[in-house]
Amino acid sequence: MSDLPSLVADIGGTNTRVALADGKTIRPDSIRRFRNADHPGLETILRLYLDEAGVQDCAGTCVAIAGPVRDGVATMTNLDWTIDCPSLSRATGAEVVAILNDLQAQGHALGHIAADKLDCVIEGPMPDHAAKLVVGAGTGFNAAPVHETPWGRIVAASECGHINMPIRTDADLRLARFVETAHGFPGVEDVLAGRGLERLYAFIRSEHGNPGEKSASDIMADLAAGDALAEETGRLYVRLMGSEIGNLALIHLPFGGIYLIGGVARAFQPYLKRFDFAGAFRDKGRFAGFMANFSVQVIEDDYAALTGCAVYLQQGGKG
Structure with missing residues (x-):
């Protein structure tokens, strides 16, 4: 079994990445991406991947999912899938299986990421011996101490993306009341996930007496083009992000880096x-x-969770 590859997967709210690994090393040419909406569940994706790769058996299987994992059962936060260890064994034939939260997987990758994939x-x-913190902002928002x-x-x-959003100013309080209409609570994800950026833009438009909405991708395109409303949105996003990550730093004391x-x-x-994240x-x-005791870096390796x-x-690790 030691000569067999392991199968690893990173399941996000929108896409799933799957790859084969030899020990701790991912085979770069084995990485494939699947659109979740095109499949009824993870088992289907893993079977399809193994069939197309011509792999009959795996040394083990570990998946990282964007959601909480409890007693070997994972429930996706932004996707209607439930994943457990027996389903992974059925799909892959592996006896050793494990399910991690996606931020946990990123935490285990620290120390195994190339230096040129880290931007200070x-x-x-x-x-090296000190605690570290991984913070993810994408389809959702979450963090994991290491x-x-x-x-x-x-x-x-x-699941710190679902705690209360940071409130520092009167405008932040108005923002909290603006975004809480989505779920009845102004959570961090409501302002710092992808959909949060859209809500920030809508809030700023409403503050200017000119209601309107745009997709996150359009807002980023406008920001790159120098649009004033998009820049105001970007500045607000970066301030809230800096404030929240600062809160998490004080909670976890990651002297080994964020x-x-x-x-x-x-x-x-x-x-x-440019927008003074550090401030x-x-x-x-x-x-x-x-x-000043805490450094912050951006991981530029798209496959770190794998x-x-x-x-x-x-x-x-297993279970």
Whole structure:
């Protein structure tokens, strides 16, 4: 079985990436992307992938999913799928199977990402032995603390995208009341996920007495073109993002560094310094100076979660 590849997958709200791994190393030419809406569930995708790859057996299977995992059962936050270990075994024939939250997988990938795939946003000390934090902003928003212990790495799951959004100003309070109409609660995802960017734009339009909506992709295109409303939206997004990640830094004390992932985080990468992400991150009153203890980097490796799944399996993780 040791000569067989492992199968790893990263299941997001929109797409699923699947690949084969030899130990901790992903086979680059094996990576495939599937659109979730085209398939009834993950089992179908994994069977299709293995059939097309001509693979009959796997050493193990580990998947990362965008949602909570409890007692070996994963429920997607932004997709109507439920995934469990028996279904992974049926789909792949693997006896060793594991399910991770997607941020947990990213956490296990730290230390296995090439240096040229990391872009520094805020410089700071990064001791290897210290706690770290992975923050994802994409279809959803979430974070996972990474702790190095004498018995190995522990990456804790969370659902912090569903806590209350940061409120610093009177305008933020108006924003909270504006976005809470979607779910009855102004959550972090309602302002910092992809749909959150759309709500910020709609809020700014309403504040200007000119109601209107646009898709996140159109807002980003307008921002690149220098549109004033899109720039105001971008500045608000970066301030709220910096404030919330600063909150998480104080909660988890990731002296080993903070790592940003996800499509929205990557889209805003060119604007983080321009819109003073660091200033919002450090806006913590008498603890403003303390915030200099934390570095922030953007992970530019689109397949880091796949690597994290492979590392988890190779280190004996299961369940």
